[in-house]
Amino acid sequence: MRYVIVGSGVAGIAAIEAIRSLDDQGEIWLIHEDPHGFYSRPGLAYYLTDEIPEEQLFPASIDWKQYRVQRLWGRVTRLYPEQSAIEGVHFRLARSIFGSKKVQEEAFRLSYDRLLLAVGSQAIPLNIPGTESQGVVKIDHLDDARRIRLLARRSRKAVVVGGGITSLELVEGLRAQGVEVHYLMRGERYWSNVLDETESRIVEHRLEEEGVILHHFTEVSEILAQKGRVVGVRLKDGQVLRCDMVAYAIGVRPRLELARQASLQTDRGILVNEYLQTSVPDIFAAGDVAQVYDPRSGKAMLDSLWGPAREQGYYAGLNMAGLKRPYLRGVPFNVTRLAGITTTLIGRIGEGRDEDTLGIVRGDSETWRDLPDALMAQSGFDVNRIRLIIGERTLLGAVVMGDQTLSFPLQRMIAEEVDIRPIRDRLLSANEKPAEVLAEYWSKLTTSTAPSLGRPVFKFSRA
Numbered sequence: 275m276r277y278v279i280v281g282s283g284v285a286g287i288a289a290i291e292a293i294r295s296l297d298d299q300g301e302i303w304l305i306h307e308d309p310h311g312f313y314s315r316p317g318l319a320y321y322l323t324d325e326i327p328e329e330q331l332f333p334a335s336i337d338w339k340q341y342r343v344q345r346l347w348g349r350v351t352r353l354y355p356e357q358s359a360i361e362g363v364h365f366r367l368a369r370s371i372f373g374s375k376k377v378q379e380e381a382f383r384l385s386y387d388r389l390l391l392a393v394g395s396q397a398i399p400l401n402i403p404g405t406e407s408q409g410v411v412k413i414d415h416l417d418d419a420r421r422i423r424l425l426a427r428r429s430r431k432a433v434v435v436g437g438g439i440t441s442l443e444l445v446e447g448l449r450a451q452g453v454e455v456h457y458l459m460r461g462e463r464y465w466s467n468v469l470d471e472t473e474s475r476i477v478e479h480r481l482e483e484e485g486v487i488l489h490h491f492t493e494v495s496e497i498l499a500q501k502g503r504v505v506g507v508r509l510k511d512g513q514v515l516r517c518d519m520v521a522y523a524i525g526v527r528p529r530l531e532l533a534r535q536a537s538l539q540t541d542r543g544i545l546v547n548e549y550l551q552t553s554v555p556d557i558f559a560a561g562d563v564a565q566v567y568d569p570r571s572g573k574a575m576l577d578s579l580w581g582p583a584r585e586q587g588y589y590a591g592l593n594m595a596g597l598k599r600p601y602l603r604g605v606p607f608n609v610t611r612l613a614g615i616t617t618t619l620i621g622r623i624g625e626g627r628d629e630d631t632l633g634i635v636r637g638d639s640e641t642w643r644d645l646p647d648a649l650m651a652q653s654g655f656d657v658n659r660i661r662l663i664i665g666e667r668t669l670l671g672a673v674v675m676g677d678q679t680l681s682f683p684l685q686r687m688i689a690e691e692v693d694i695r696p697i698r699d700r701l702l703s704a705n706e707k708p709a710e711v712l713a714e715y716w717s718k719l720t721t722s723t724a725p726s727l728g729r730p731v732f733k734f735s736r737a
């Protein structure tokens with residue numbers, strides 16, 4: 275059996291782990307375009323702020339010898355589903371006669387028995403004049419992060435456009451490199467389709483404390499350059515803002531080129547069934563590129579989250595190796611940092627559209643904006659804050675900012691659809707503190723005498 279995995283992100287690597295756990299003999303090929311192979315993409319934010327050195331992005335635990343994987347640095351350019359084959363270019367570093375290194379390309383063709391597309395997503399480009407100028411950056415890969423750090427060294431002033439987590443990572447990364455940062459938002463507040471007004475203001479206040487200059491209702495119409503280098507941006511109102519760098523994060527798009535060319539069924543991502551199979555049964559897809567059925571909403575959803583990508587990759591690997599194991603999409607969960615404040619986002623928490631982004635952004639889940647009729651409880655108006663989205667019988671979502679004591683209990687209560695009717699009125703009462711009510715209820719649920727659950731300790735519905 276020959277397994278071919280395209281993409282060395284977390285989904286591809288998890289698939290390899292799963293395949294090897296079941297099939298000791300099969301041949302595994304990993305084709306990866308990124309020269310650095312597997313590393314932590316969320317970690318790039320901490321690399322930008324100098325909190326971790328580059329080496330720490332690479333996990334120490336991967337034993338390639340043990341997995342016996344044939345690794346090929348290259349780009350897959352075409353799929354031939356009828357012939358169960360792929361074609362692409364193999365990259366090789368060659369030294370020229372003058373000693374400098376050059377990338378050489380060589381065509382390859384490879385057949386497969388099972389193929390996994392774990393090709394991830396990529397930044398949506400800014401669609402304005404001037405984006406080809408030197409000094410315009412986005413962050414998809416380690417090489418992007420290296421470039422940002424290098425450019426920041428000789429830049430004094432940067433403009434950041436976009437929304438979601440990645441734009442803040444760019445803001446904070448550039449700030450940490452000593453660059454004056456102007457953060458431009460098209461709307462009236464930060465990440466308005468996921469955060470509520472108070473949460474956005476908490477983040478914005480923190481950014482201002484860090485010296486970031488915020489511009490609301492501001493949009494760039496053109497990047498200005500001299501001799502090919504950024505010198506400023508022209509705003510929609512005609513004003514010019516001088517800067518040496520422009521960083522953008524307006525959303526990501528699954529990499530669908532291969533799937534489309536091979537006529538696999540796609541929507542916003544590659545559509546897969548519960549076994550992570552595409553419309554062609556021996557081709558699987560997992561991670562950011564896959565659009566996965568969500569049993570809670572009955573819709574197929576995109577996530578741009580590390581945890582689900584890893585889990586999907588693992589399940590895809592199990593199924594590729596012949597174990598029929600359905601993947602059940604769980605409640606999206608992300609612990610992140612927004613302007614230095616640890617923030618956990620769980621389940622359904624927002625709605626509407628954010629003017630600063632186009633579709634999904636990194637560290638985001640479409641579920642977060644799929645908000646049905648629900649009531650809200652909130653407690654705390656400083657940096658420690660909890661917001662709960664309360665359904666008739668269960669909690670639907672939560673945002674926990676600052677103190678994270680309740681983030682794990684909330685994740686489990688939401689994922690397991692714990693019956694909250696005994697405390698629902700108290701959660702909604704103006705005289706009670708939701709955090710205290712929840713902590714008390716959680717402690718009851720996890721003791722051996724939990725009367726409402728009728729079982730000693732409740733367990734995750736998913737392994």
Ligand SMILES: Cc1cc2nc3c(=O)[nH]c(=O)nc-3n(C[C@H](O)[C@H](O)[C@H](O)COP(=O)(O)OP(=O)(O)OC[C@H]3O[C@@H](n4cnc5c(N)ncnc54)[C@H](O)[C@@H]3O)c2cc1C
Nearest residue numbers: 281283284285307308315350393394561562578579580637
């Ligand atoms: C800066 C940043 C911050 C993030 N922060 C968070 C966070 O806080 N929380 C969170 O949960 N998630 C975060 N994410 C998102 C998370 O990293 C992704 O959801 C996850 O990495 C997706 O994994 P993947 O394996 O699906 O794809 P990727 O990690 O994107 O890997 C895909 C790989 O496929 C390769 N590839 C693509 N096309 C081809 C081809 N044709 N041929 C060969 N190889 C190809 C690419 O080179 C790439 O290496 C962040 C991502 C970034 C970039």
